Amino acid sequence: MVAPSVLHLNPDKYDDPLAFNPWRWEGKELHAGSKTFMAFGGGVRLCVGADFAKLQMAIFIHHLISNYRWTVVKGGDIIRKPGLVFPNGLHVKITKKQEQY
Secondary structure, three states: OOOHHHHHOOOOOOOOOOOOOOOOOOOOOOOOOOOOOOOOOOHHHOOOOHHHHHHHHHHHHHHHHHHEEEEEEEEOOOEEOOOEEOOOOEEEEEEEOOOOO
């Protein structure tokens, strides 16, 4: 496992690595396969907690959808770009579903 903090604090790579210097990567190649900067990891160096975060979100979404009803109040116009954009917002009312016996 690669620890990004160890790489970022390496004095062989950076002058005074403990000093706050957001420009230290200026002029360096910072692509997905960069060996000098790993913000959150990627490829084979993916963040250790990435799968745990996905599990937490899956559990949260499961309970949100299973136990609550969503009703659109206003907005909802969608522009499809690489992601969804709601230019007028999307206002929803979330209410707990009634238990059925």
